[in-house]
Amino acid sequence: MEPREFFIEERLESYRNSCFCNLGESGFHAYRLEEIMDFANVSGEELGKLTLNDSPNRGGNELREEISKLYPGVGADEVLVTTGTSEALYLAFHLLLKKGDRLAIYWPAFQALYEIPEMLGAEILRIPVDKKLNSKDWENVDADLYVLNQPHNPTGAGFSSGDWEDLKQILRKKEKPVLFDEHYRFLDFDSDLGKTGVSTKDRFYGTGSFTKCMGVTGLRVGWLIADKEFVNRARSFKDYLTHTVSPISEKLALGLLKNRSRFLPEIKKEVKENLSFFYDSLSRLTDITEFSQVSGGLVGWAKLKRGISSEEYADLLMKKTGVFVLPGSNFEEEGFLRIGFGEKKERFREGIERWTECSPLL
Numbered sequence: 001m002e003p004r005e006f007f008i009e010e011r012l013e014s015y016r017n018s019c020f021c022n023l024g025e026s027g028f029h030a031y032r033l034e035e036i037m038d039f040a041n042v043s044g045e046e047l048g049k050l051t052l053n054d055s056p057n058r059g060g061n062e063l064r065e066e067i068s069k070l071y072p073g074v075g076a077d078e079v080l081v082t083t084g085t086s087e088a089l090y091l092a093f094h095l096l097l098k099k100g101d102r103l104a105i106y107w108p109a110f111q112a113l114y115e116i117p118e119m120l121g122a123e124i125l126r127i128p129v130d131k132k133l134n135s136k137d138w139e140n141v142d143a144d145l146y147v148l149n150q151p152h153n154p155t156g157a158g159f160s161s162g163d164w165e166d167l168k169q170i171l172r173k174k175e176k177p178v179l180f181d182e183h184y185r186f187l188d189f190d191s192d193l194g195k196t197g198v199s200t201k202d203r204f205y206g207t208g209s210f211t212k213c214m215g216v217t218g219l220r221v222g223w224l225i226a227d228k229e230f231v232n233r234a235r236s237f238k239d240y241l242t243h244t245v246s247p248i249s250e251k252l253a254l255g256l257l258k259n260r261s262r263f264l265p266e267i268k269k270e271v272k273e274n275l276s277f278f279y280d281s282l283s284r285l286t287d288i289t290e291f292s293q294v295s296g297g298l299v300g301w302a303k304l305k306r307g308i309s310s311e312e313y314a315d316l317l318m319k320k321t322g323v324f325v326l327p328g329s330n331f332e333e334e335g336f337l338r339i340g341f342g343e344k345k346e347r348f349r350e351g352i353e354r355w356t357e358c359s360p361l362l
């Protein structure tokens with residue numbers, strides 16, 4: 001009962017602090033604490049007055065209220081605050097899966113979404129992503145648990161709004177639990193807040209966070225949305241893991257969620273500008289033959305010319321230019337690169353320029 005190495009983490013640990021331009025990360029570049037306090041409308045005095053006792057095990061009431069507002073029809077007692085989305089996923093998989101169950105998921109995928117299930121003895125059914133996510137992909141799939149990550153990591157692909165209701169209809173007919181990992185919901189390119197698939201009465205559960213989208217990954221706050229009974233079980237399990245989330249993180253998280261309209265549009269603008277700069281540079285990045293349609297979030301998926309090893313490519317790119325990208329091999333899919341769009345605008349542009357100047361690289 002031990003998961004394999006978390007492939008992307010090894011590489012992120014090695015390069016995130018030494019690279020010139022970080023396109024390996026899947027989050028927006030990090031803000032300083034003073035900036036975060038300003039965004040969250042939390043003063044130094046208020047922070048200073050916090051007592052560092054344990055927060056409530058299921059998360060502070062106000063924070064759960066605020067999170068529940070993101071999900072139509074969901075109440076605060078259907079929210080469990082967790083240490084990142086990772087913990088919410090870990091809890092959900094343990095409670096939803098037993099040995100021999102089949103889990104269906106888009107492929108490639110964020111490793112925690114299939115590695116933990118595999119560790120628990122589940123069989124993974126891989127549904128290939130073909131440019132866009134499409135409800136029809138799920139029509140003939142038969143599994144015990146369906147995992148839908150949208151906007152999708154690593155491809156950035158999403159469902160169209162028109163197709164979303166069809167997807168839910170298809171999934172409802174299966175009468176099995178569904179886990180929507182909506183980690184990038186705050187960076188939907190077509191609306192203020194991306195769509196959610198959560199419907200607790202249908203056992204359509206959700207995991208989420210805002211930390212990557214808002215440049216505050218160090219806060220380590222996430223959540224699980226499920227019916228009350230399920231949340232109670234998950235809370236009890238969580239007591240053996242992280243137990244509670246720091247009151248400092250909770251305080252800032254609440255402020256950020258409440259005040260997000262003050263700063264999130266600016267973040268989205270910067271991400272979109274990076275993305276369009278990348279699209280405009282694609283013809284000069286001659287080793288890339290295709291690039292995914294990014295509908296939201298902070299990452300995209302680039303196809304390399306046939307025969308290029310993604311790891312060799314990522315290593316050489318880093319060595320020659322200081323530009324750090326993740327090789328597809330870290331997602332167990334050869335011939336691709338994952339590109340992140342959360343780097344600071346100037347660095348992003350300089351990094352892409354350096355990359356184009358030495359293309360073709362091999």
Ligand SMILES: Cc1ncc(COP(=O)(O)O)c(C=O)c1O
Pocket residue numbers: 026083084085086087110149153181183209211212221222
């Ligand atoms: C799709 C997806 N789910 C979950 C996570 C884990 O999130 P957290 O850092 O909040 O634990 C990530 C992190 O990149 C992710 O991309």
